[in-house]
Amino acid sequence: MRMLTEAVEVGVNEGVNANSLLNEWWHGPLHLRLVELDPGKEPLIRQNIRHWDNDFNGGNAWQLYLGDGFEIAKQFADGFFDYVYIDDDHNYEGVCKSIAAWWPKVKQGGFFAGHDWACDTVEWAVREFAHREQLKIQLAEEDWWIVRPY
Numbered sequence: 001m002r003m004l005t006e007a008v009e010v011g012v013n014e015g016v017n018a019n020s021l022l023n024e025w026w027h028g029p030l031h032l033r034l035v036e037l038d039p040g041k042e043p044l045i046r047q048n049i050r051h052w053d054n055d056f057n058g059g060n061a062w063q064l065y066l067g068d069g070f071e072i073a074k075q076f077a078d079g080f081f082d083y084v085y086i087d088d089d090h091n092y093e094g095v096c097k098s099i100a101a102w103w104p105k106v107k108q109g110g111f112f113a114g115h116d117w118a119c120d121t122v123e124w125a126v127r128e129f130a131h132r133e134q135l136k137i138q139l140a141e142e143d144w145w146i147v148r149p150y
Protein backbone atom coordinates (compact mmCIF):
# COMPACT_ATOMS: atom_id res chain seq x y z
CA MET A 1 0.00 0.00 0.00
CA ARG A 2 1.06 3.54 -0.71
CA MET A 3 2.76 5.43 2.15
CA LEU A 4 0.85 8.48 3.28
CA THR A 5 3.32 11.20 4.17
CA GLU A 6 1.69 14.57 3.68
CA ALA A 7 -1.90 14.74 4.89
CA VAL A 8 -4.37 17.45 5.84
CA GLU A 9 -7.67 17.46 7.69
CA VAL A 10 -9.76 20.56 6.94
CA GLY A 11 -12.28 21.21 9.73
CA VAL A 12 -10.86 19.69 12.89
CA ASN A 13 -13.32 20.75 15.57
CA GLU A 14 -11.95 19.22 18.80
CA GLY A 15 -9.44 16.92 17.14
CA VAL A 16 -11.26 13.60 17.59
CA ASN A 17 -10.73 12.48 14.02
CA ALA A 18 -7.23 13.97 13.99
CA ASN A 19 -6.37 11.73 16.91
CA SER A 20 -7.73 8.70 15.01
CA LEU A 21 -5.70 9.59 11.92
CA LEU A 22 -2.52 9.88 13.98
CA ASN A 23 -3.36 6.64 15.75
CA GLU A 24 -3.94 4.77 12.46
CA TRP A 25 -0.78 6.00 10.80
CA TRP A 26 1.65 6.32 13.70
CA HIS A 27 3.89 3.72 12.10
CA GLY A 28 4.51 5.78 8.98
CA PRO A 29 6.25 9.10 8.43
CA LEU A 30 2.93 10.93 8.53
CA HIS A 31 2.92 14.70 8.70
CA LEU A 32 -0.64 15.77 9.41
CA ARG A 33 -1.69 19.41 8.90
CA LEU A 34 -4.81 20.39 10.80
CA VAL A 35 -6.88 23.32 9.54
CA GLU A 36 -9.53 24.85 11.78
CA LEU A 37 -11.49 28.08 11.36
CA ASP A 38 -12.43 28.60 15.01
CA PRO A 39 -9.45 29.64 17.16
CA GLY A 40 -11.49 28.80 20.26
CA LYS A 41 -11.01 25.11 19.40
CA GLU A 42 -7.22 25.25 19.73
CA PRO A 43 -6.95 24.24 23.43
CA LEU A 44 -9.15 21.17 22.95
CA ILE A 45 -7.37 20.13 19.77
CA ARG A 46 -4.01 20.38 21.53
CA GLN A 47 -5.38 18.49 24.52
CA ASN A 48 -6.83 15.66 22.42
CA ILE A 49 -3.69 15.02 20.41
CA ARG A 50 -1.10 16.01 23.00
CA HIS A 51 0.35 12.51 23.26
CA TRP A 52 1.50 12.70 19.63
CA ASP A 53 3.70 15.69 20.35
CA ASN A 54 6.99 14.16 21.30
CA ASP A 55 6.99 10.44 20.70
CA PHE A 56 6.76 10.50 16.93
CA ASN A 57 8.52 12.09 13.97
CA GLY A 58 10.75 14.11 16.26
CA GLY A 59 7.72 16.00 17.57
CA ASN A 60 6.69 16.89 14.06
CA ALA A 61 3.70 14.59 13.56
CA TRP A 62 1.19 17.41 13.22
CA GLN A 63 0.89 21.11 12.72
CA LEU A 64 -2.13 23.32 13.44
CA TYR A 65 -3.26 26.06 11.05
CA LEU A 66 -5.97 28.36 12.40
CA GLY A 67 -8.00 30.19 9.78
CA ASP A 68 -10.19 29.74 6.77
CA GLY A 69 -9.33 26.58 4.86
CA PHE A 70 -9.94 28.29 1.54
CA GLU A 71 -7.14 30.75 2.31
CA ILE A 72 -4.81 28.23 3.96
CA ALA A 73 -4.98 25.95 0.91
CA LYS A 74 -3.10 28.66 -1.02
CA GLN A 75 -0.01 28.05 1.14
CA PHE A 76 0.54 24.64 -0.46
CA ALA A 77 1.75 23.81 -3.94
CA ASP A 78 -0.54 21.91 -6.25
CA GLY A 79 -0.04 18.15 -5.92
CA PHE A 80 1.50 18.48 -2.44
CA PHE A 81 -0.72 16.11 -0.44
CA ASP A 82 -1.03 12.32 -0.41
CA TYR A 83 -4.28 12.65 1.53
CA VAL A 84 -6.78 15.49 1.88
CA TYR A 85 -9.78 15.03 4.18
CA ILE A 86 -12.45 17.74 4.08
CA ASP A 87 -14.91 18.01 6.94
CA ASP A 88 -15.40 21.76 7.28
CA ASP A 89 -18.35 23.78 5.94
CA HIS A 90 -21.17 21.35 5.05
CA ASN A 91 -23.33 23.85 3.13
CA TYR A 92 -23.47 23.08 -0.60
CA GLU A 93 -21.54 26.25 -1.48
CA GLY A 94 -19.01 25.53 1.27
CA VAL A 95 -18.37 22.00 0.04
CA CYS A 96 -17.98 23.27 -3.54
CA LYS A 97 -15.50 25.89 -2.33
CA SER A 98 -13.52 23.32 -0.34
CA ILE A 99 -13.38 20.99 -3.32
CA ALA A 100 -12.17 23.82 -5.57
CA ALA A 101 -9.53 24.87 -3.02
CA TRP A 102 -8.20 21.44 -2.02
CA TRP A 103 -8.59 19.09 -5.02
CA PRO A 104 -5.66 20.68 -6.88
CA LYS A 105 -3.49 20.04 -3.81
CA VAL A 106 -3.86 16.25 -4.09
CA LYS A 107 -1.02 14.49 -5.87
CA GLN A 108 -1.62 11.92 -8.59
CA GLY A 109 -2.48 8.62 -6.93
CA GLY A 110 -3.35 10.48 -3.72
CA PHE A 111 -6.64 10.38 -1.87
CA PHE A 112 -9.25 13.12 -1.73
CA ALA A 113 -11.72 12.30 1.01
CA GLY A 114 -14.28 13.71 3.35
CA HIS A 115 -16.93 13.06 5.93
CA ASP A 116 -20.72 13.18 6.22
CA TRP A 117 -21.79 11.54 2.99
CA ALA A 118 -25.24 11.24 4.58
CA CYS A 119 -25.49 15.03 4.51
CA ASP A 120 -27.39 15.81 1.25
CA THR A 121 -25.42 18.94 0.52
CA VAL A 122 -22.13 17.04 0.80
CA GLU A 123 -23.37 14.23 -1.45
CA TRP A 124 -24.69 16.64 -4.10
CA ALA A 125 -21.53 18.70 -4.23
CA VAL A 126 -19.22 15.67 -4.35
CA ARG A 127 -21.35 13.83 -6.94
CA GLU A 128 -21.49 16.92 -9.13
CA PHE A 129 -17.73 17.38 -8.95
CA ALA A 130 -17.01 13.69 -9.63
CA HIS A 131 -19.39 13.65 -12.57
CA ARG A 132 -17.83 16.78 -14.07
CA GLU A 133 -14.29 15.42 -13.68
CA GLN A 134 -15.27 11.81 -14.49
CA LEU A 135 -13.96 10.48 -11.18
CA LYS A 136 -15.03 7.42 -9.23
CA ILE A 137 -16.42 7.98 -5.74
CA GLN A 138 -15.86 5.30 -3.12
CA LEU A 139 -17.82 5.07 0.11
CA ALA A 140 -17.41 3.52 3.53
CA GLU A 141 -19.95 4.37 6.20
CA GLU A 142 -19.95 8.19 6.49
CA ASP A 143 -16.75 8.71 4.53
CA TRP A 144 -16.31 9.26 0.78
CA TRP A 145 -13.05 9.27 -1.18
CA ILE A 146 -11.68 9.65 -4.66
CA VAL A 147 -8.25 8.56 -5.89
CA ARG A 148 -6.66 11.20 -8.11
CA PRO A 149 -5.82 9.52 -11.42
CA TYR A 150 -2.29 9.56 -12.90
Ligand SMILES: C[S@@+](CC[C@H](N)C(=O)[O-])C[C@H]1O[C@@H](n2cnc3c(N)ncnc32)[C@H](O)[C@@H]1O
Binding pocket: 009, 010, 011, 012, 013, 014, 015, 016, 017, 018, 035, 036, 037, 038, 041, 067, 068, 069, 070, 087, 088, 089, 115
Ligand atom coordinates in the same frame (compact mmCIF):
# COMPACT_ATOMS: atom_id res chain seq x y z
C1 LIG B 1 -17.94 18.66 11.54
S1 LIG B 1 -16.75 19.62 12.40
C2 LIG B 1 -15.25 18.71 12.13
C3 LIG B 1 -15.18 17.41 12.88
C4 LIG B 1 -13.82 16.76 12.82
N1 LIG B 1 -13.35 16.58 11.45
C5 LIG B 1 -13.89 15.39 13.49
O1 LIG B 1 -14.32 14.43 12.84
O2 LIG B 1 -13.50 15.28 14.67
C6 LIG B 1 -16.56 20.98 11.30
C7 LIG B 1 -15.45 21.96 11.70
O3 LIG B 1 -15.10 22.71 10.54
C8 LIG B 1 -14.77 24.02 10.93
N2 LIG B 1 -14.89 24.89 9.75
C9 LIG B 1 -16.01 25.39 9.18
N3 LIG B 1 -15.71 26.13 8.10
C10 LIG B 1 -14.36 26.10 7.96
C11 LIG B 1 -13.45 26.69 7.05
N4 LIG B 1 -13.85 27.46 6.04
N5 LIG B 1 -12.12 26.44 7.22
C12 LIG B 1 -11.68 25.67 8.25
N6 LIG B 1 -12.51 25.09 9.15
C13 LIG B 1 -13.83 25.30 9.02
C14 LIG B 1 -15.76 24.33 12.06
O4 LIG B 1 -15.28 25.36 12.90
C15 LIG B 1 -15.85 22.97 12.77
O5 LIG B 1 -14.95 22.88 13.85
